[in-house]
Amino acid sequence: MKYEAVIGMEVHVELKTESKMFCTCANNPDETKPNKNVCPICMGQPGTLPVANKKAVEYVVKTGLALECKIAEFSKFDRKNYFYPDLPKGYQISQYDKPLCEDGTVMINDKKIGITRIHLEEDTGKLLHPKGADYSLVDLNRAGTPLMELVTEPEITSSTEAKEFCKQFQLIVRYIGVSDADMEKGHMRCEVNISLKPEGQKEFGTKVEIKNLNSFRAVERSIEYEIKRQSEVLDDGGKILQETRGWNADKQETYSQRKKEEAHDYRYFPEPDLPPLDLSKEAGVFDVEKIKESIPELPLMKKYRFINQYKLTEENAKIFSEDKELANYFEDIISELRTWVDAKGIDGDLIDKLTKLTANYILTELQRLLYVENHSVHCCKITAENFAEFITLIQEGKISSSGAQTMLGEMYKTGGDPSNILEEKGLAQMSDEGEIEKIVEEVIEANSKSVEDYKAGKENAIKFLIGQTMKQSKGKANPQMAEEILKKKLK
Numbered sequence: 001m002k003y004e005a006v007i008g009m010e011v012h013v014e015l016k017t018e019s020k021m022f023c024t025c026a027n028n029p030d031e032t033k034p035n036k037n038v039c040p041i042c043m044g045q046p047g048t049l050p051v052a053n054k055k056a057v058e059y060v061v062k063t064g065l066a067l068e069c070k071i072a073e074f075s076k077f078d079r080k081n082y083f084y085p086d087l088p089k090g091y092q093i094s095q096y097d098k099p100l101c102e103d104g105t106v107m108i109n110d111k112k113i114g115i116t117r118i119h120l121e122e123d124t125g126k127l128l129h130p131k132g133a134d135y136s137l138v139d140l141n142r143a144g145t146p147l148m149e150l151v152t153e154p155e156i157t158s159s160t161e162a163k164e165f166c167k168q169f170q171l172i173v174r175y176i177g178v179s180d181a182d183m184e185k186g187h188m189r190c191e192v193n194i195s196l197k198p199e200g201q202k203e204f205g206t207k208v209e210i211k212n213l214n215s216f217r218a219v220e221r222s223i224e225y226e227i228k229r230q231s232e233v234l235d236d237g238g239k240i241l242q243e244t245r246g247w248n249a250d251k252q253e254t255y256s257q258r259k260k261e262e263a264h265d266y267r268y269f270p271e272p273d274l275p276p277l278d279l280s281k282e283a284g285v286f287d288v289e290k291i292k293e294s295i296p297e298l299p300l301m302k303k304y305r306f307i308n309q310y311k312l313t314e315e316n317a318k319i320f321s322e323d324k325e326l327a328n329y330f331e332d333i334i335s336e337l338r339t340w341v342d343a344k345g346i347d348g349d350l351i352d353k354l355t356k357l358t359a360n361y362i363l364t365e366l367q368r369l370l371y372v373e374n375h376s377v378h379c380c381k382i383t384a385e386n387f388a389e390f391i392t393l394i395q396e397g398k399i400s401s402s403g404a405q406t407m408l409g410e411m412y413k414t415g416g417d418p419s420n421i422l423e424e425k426g427l428a429q430m431s432d433e434g435e436i437e438k439i440v441e442e443v444i445e446a447n448s449k450s451v452e453d454y455k456a457g458k459e460n461a462i463k464f465l466i467g468q469t470m471k472q473s474k475g476k477a478n479p480q481m482a483e484e485i486l487k488k489k490l491k
């Protein structure tokens, strides 16, 4: 039988606030000394009282606005009760029936994925199990740090879509600055809910939840594994059990962790130690409009603007939209070039030509240099002004394309000025008509056979003559000019 996959995601993201969710301890995910950032509140001592972190609430609202969610006017915190050694209070403060954000969307390529909700909660501590020891250790640095949870509608249909969704969400939270969302560091953790149904059937099948996926690859591979596993069970006439499964990256397979019957009853109830959140305008505590204004242009909008404004291909626009800094760098260069074009009083499509040239150099040569050095564009020594000047040198034929490559490498290394490098490295291209003409005359003299061939209609012979001209000029002649002059002389 053919089956369709139905997938919903739950994604946790650690918020990049200065302090923890309900106390003033530092929120530092890079802290290496265990139990350094702790206090009676985040250690769950009796008699302590939490106070909600306003910034964390604002970050969730910001994310909600970026994903076109409805922002709650009234929201509250709830207790989710369960015992775990890294949860000292015996409950987690989370949000149950009144999340901060509901009903949003994330676009992946041209498909809309509905966002059910985004809520705010606190993270747990971490348990450490020293090798060979008969005890475990607990580190509460992470306990009580703000954690945002997003839940999607079951509208994802493949492993590729699920991976794309996670990437897009990661990109957005990074763009708006609420989290570094580094999966390797555990800033972002994904859970997959997946079921199968016979092709065309409306009703959903029984779902399985796969927990603790800490890479895009794990998301993708675990879904592929589950589709295969569940198909086999169904084909054999079996039933899918509602359960929670884990992902074994070594074996590349999922394994059962607990069945539905063993599921927790969290006994949610409103957190009595925290007042509800009033986000209405009248209350004057949160300025949702101002948060909205603080949202920068998002990746998708940037992509379409780059296609329209700079006439880039969709593929190139996408690369820029996925790297905000690279996109800013590109735009700074174009703005320099526009000034240059305006000053020269040239109109027409010169700026389009320069834009295309710039995009090509950034996305090939510069990206290659950055890649080799494992740099990101903010450590690039080439100023936007120098990059723009470099482009004008190419446009004006003052440097050949091979010279341009050498020059960019040099600029990258030293941060030097293109006109200085042009002189120092002798990269200038010969663009003086008289000089090239002299060489062309010598070449015609010395290669009468090719000249005759050309005159007899062998078009290709001119390639040889251009080659000879380039050779005589030690590669410095402007090849277009060499060709033009040759053709004129041979007429």
Ligand code: ADP
Pocket: 006, 007, 008, 009, 010, 151, 152, 153, 154, 155, 193, 194, 195, 204, 205, 206, 207
């Ligand atoms: P639960 O009550 O078990 O937590 P929810 O209704 O809250 O289930 O949904 C949790 C996640 O599972 C959501 O991302 C949702 O889109 C997804 N989901 C719900 N039903 C299914 C299903 N039948 N198959 C796949 N995913 C599902």
Ligand code: MG
Pocket: none
């Ligand atoms: Mg759930």
Ligand code: ZN
Pocket: 020, 023, 024, 025, 037, 038, 039, 040, 041, 042, 043, 144
């Ligand atoms: Zn604390």
